[in-house]
Amino acid sequence: MHASAGRQSFQQGIQALLPLAPGVLPFGLVTGVTAANQGYSFFEILGMTLLFYAGSAQMAALQLLNEQALPLVILITVVVINLRFLMYSAALAPHMHRLPAKARWPLGYMISDQSFALSMVRNQQQPHAPMDLWFFAGSSFSMWLVWQVSVILGVMVGSGIPASWSLDFAIPLSFLAILVPAIRNSASLSAALTGGLVAVLAHGLPYNLGLIVASVSGIAAGLLVETRKKPAASHQQGAKA
Amino acid sequence: MNDLTLWGLFVAVGIATLVLRLAFIEGHGRWSVPPLLQRALQYVPASVLAALVAPAVVLPPAGSDVLVDWPRLLAAVIAALMAWFFRNTLYSLLAGMGSLLAMQNLLPLWIG
Structure with missing residues (x-):
């Protein structure tokens, strides 16, 4: 019974991720094509993709490698771009920390923007229930597989895809398609509007710092709106107690 | 960049990213998530x-x-x-x- 419920959730996780695959595929293809065109071997690209498992960080690293940047600069850039995983880790910790290490580590390695967002949105529907980790595992594993396969396909296809297809735009579109359902109230709307606006204004900042600055601003805006809406209710509770 | 430096970079990135992903999960209980961060998430x-x-x-x-x-x-x-x-x-x-x-x-x- 328990095992079949887990299996069902795992399959639901895969099904939730699959519609996002067309948005991930072009990004992986572009990564594979770019890396192959820069002269890296199949083995090097595969190793890089497995070790990074972070698309935007890998794209940035490839660009910096192409510009002969210092390895330390590349490492710092990747860490800055990936700082958001720290926030995902904190959000997942109460749900994941009881898992045995053999499940915790692979699942932690497979945390992605897509599977995290899908699980958080699903969990928001039942805020007090524990997160469905089988669902998270299903969406995380299928995301990981889609990513690896699409990079490998990109390496094989090489530069055969014409730029006129604008496949690069499928990535922001897929983030947009996850973002819209995540906006549930005025606080999350403020977070999104602020994050988007600051990201545009701070786009010129070096090392993709604009993304971090924008994310923190958006979160602050969400908290501010939440705090300004709730004080009346919490004061009343305080008075009764 | 020679092969050793390249692979060194890839491995360093892999470890750093894994640390970012696992930090709070592994540290749960030892260091807790501050309530403000919990709300912010x-x-x-x-x-x-x-x-x-x-x-x-x-x-x-x-x-x-x-x-x-x-x-x-x-x-x-x-x-x-x-x-x-x-x-x-x-x-x-x-x-x-x-x-x-x-x-x-x-x-x-x-x-x-």
């Missing part, structure tokens, strides 16, 4: 996703000399409306990419 998806999307939609692609890339902006609006009304990521993607390709290929014909 519910706004992470909205703000990070918007920060990833907005520049790609609003700013023209690198190397382009236009001020606003209208086909991309309009395609994003169409995709967002599809996502809002149908709550289906595949429909929004298809609508967004379809309208982008249509506009990129048809608009030059109309304008001349």
Whole structure:
């Protein structure tokens, strides 16, 4: 019974991720094509993709490698771009920390923007229930597989895809398609509007710092709106107690 | 960059990223998540996703000399409306990419 419920959730996780695959595929293809065109071997690209498992960080690293940047600069850039995983880790910790290490580590390695967002949105529907980790595992594993396969396909296809297809735009579109359902109230709307606006204004900042600055601003805006809406209710509770 | 440096970089990135992903999960109980961070986390998806999307939609692609890339902006609006009304990521993607390709290929014909 328990095992079949887990299996069902795992399959639901895969099904939730699959519609996002067309948005991930072009990004992986572009990564594979770019890396192959820069002269890296199949083995090097595969190793890089497995070790990074972070698309935007890998794209940035490839660009910096192409510009002969210092390895330390590349490492710092990747860490800055990936700082958001720290926030995902904190959000997942109460749900994941009881898992045995053999499940915790692979699942932690497979945390992605897509599977995290899908699980958080699903969990928001039942805020007090524990997160469905089988669902998270299903969406995380299928995301990981889609990513690896699409990079490998990109390496094989090489530069055969014409730029006129604008496949690069499928990535922001897929983030947009996850973002819209995540906006549930005025606080999350403020977070999104602020994050988007600051990201545009701070786009010129070096090392993709604009993304971090924008994310923190958006979160602050969400908290501010939440705090300004709730004080009346919490004061009343305080008075009764 | 020689092979050793390249692989050293890849492994260093792999370890650093794994540490970022596992930090709070492994440290749960030993160091707890501050309540403010706990509250802040519910706004992470909205703000990070918007920060990833907005520049790609609003700013023209690198190397382009236009001020606003209208086909991309309009395609994003169409995709967002599809996502809002149908709550289906595949429909929004298809609508967004379809309208982008249509506009990129048809608009030059109309304008001349």
